[in-house]
Amino acid sequence: MIKRLAAEFLGTFWLVLGGCGSAVLAANFGGDGNPLGIGLLGVSLAFGLTVLTGAYAFGHISGGHFNPAVSFGLWAGGRFAAKDLLPYVAAQVAGAVFAGWILFLIASGTAGFAIDPAAPGAFASNGFDARSPGGYGAAAAFLTEVVLTAMFVVVIMGATHKLAPAAFAPIAIGLALTLIHLISIPVTNTSVNPARSTGVALFAGSGALGQLWLFWLAPILGGVIGGIAYRWLGSEKPDLQPQAAAEATTV
Numbered sequence: 612m613i614k615r616l617a618a619e620f621l622g623t624f625w626l627v628l629g630g631c632g633s634a635v636l637a638a639n640f641g642g643d644g645n646p647l648g649i650g651l652l653g654v655s656l657a658f659g660l661t662v663l664t665g666a667y668a669f670g671h672i673s674g675g676h677f678n679p680a681v682s683f684g685l686w687a688g689g690r691f692a693a694k695d696l697l698p699y700v701a702a703q704v705a706g707a708v709f710a711g712w713i714l715f716l717i718a719s720g721t722a723g724f725a726i727d728p729a730a731p732g733a734f735a736s737n738g739f740d741a742r743s744p745g746g747y748g749a750a751a752a753f754l755t756e757v758v759l760t761a762m763f764v765v766v767i768m769g770a771t772h773k774l775a776p777a778a779f780a781p782i783a784i785g786l787a788l789t790l791i792h793l794i795s796i797p798v799t800n801t802s803v804n805p806a807r808s809t810g811v812a813l814f815a816g817s818g819a820l821g822q823l824w825l826f827w828l829a830p831i832l833g834g835v836i837g838g839i840a841y842r843w844l845g846s847e848k849p850d851l852q853p854q855a856a857a858e859a860t861t862v
Contacts, residue, residue: 626710742818747798755795
């Protein structure tokens with residue numbers, strides 16, 4: 612279990628550092644006068660790549676969840692033991708917060724660095740209403756996070772099914788997360804992961820922290836819905852044995 616939790620810590624750290632780091636450091640690099648930034652497409656791809664590479668690196672150790680909503684979804688889908696939920700979530704949040712702290716130290720290394728707590732997407736944080744990149748309200752943000760997290764879990768469970776080619780699972784999952792970001796960055800700056808949201812919200816100020824509840828509730832609800840839906844669709848049988856080395860790679 613110690614090694615499994617360490618893998619979840621490192622995988623979530625990599626996800627937040629790579630995905631949120633691309634948003635904070637590279638999305639608008641150069642500004643309008645010398646636009647070298649990677650923009651929405653680049654940030655979306657960065658999140659997908661972190662999941663893809665993290666799943667290959669750590670999936671055979673812990674299952675490679677890197678996301679409390681995924682852990683809850685796999686539990687609801689009969690592929691993860693309830694007794695392991697809280698330890699996994701704790702490791703994931705710790706990894707995300709550590710990544711947020713490292714990213715804050717890096718970002719602070721340039722002159723004039725400052726975080727506006729009320730700004731949309733401040734320090735790669737998630738938000739709705741005035742903190743949504745596109746000005747979307749709480750209802751739209753909630754629906755977006757629930758539906759996209761549910762579909763993310765469905766893709767994960769399908770890609771890691773025993774009849775699916777296991778070696779390609781991280782590719783499918785990484786591309787799914789890329790697509791999710793392409794859809795929802797304008798709406799919520801894309802969470803679908805409570806740990807990812809928490810890791811940067813702690814450094815983004817009161818605005819992000821005040822809206823963090825939605826980015827825990829909606830993704831976990833969506834994950835559970837996705838897990839139940841795929842369990843019914845794929846006629847899943849409960850398998851609660853924590854045999855991480857034998858698990859199919861998930862994210």
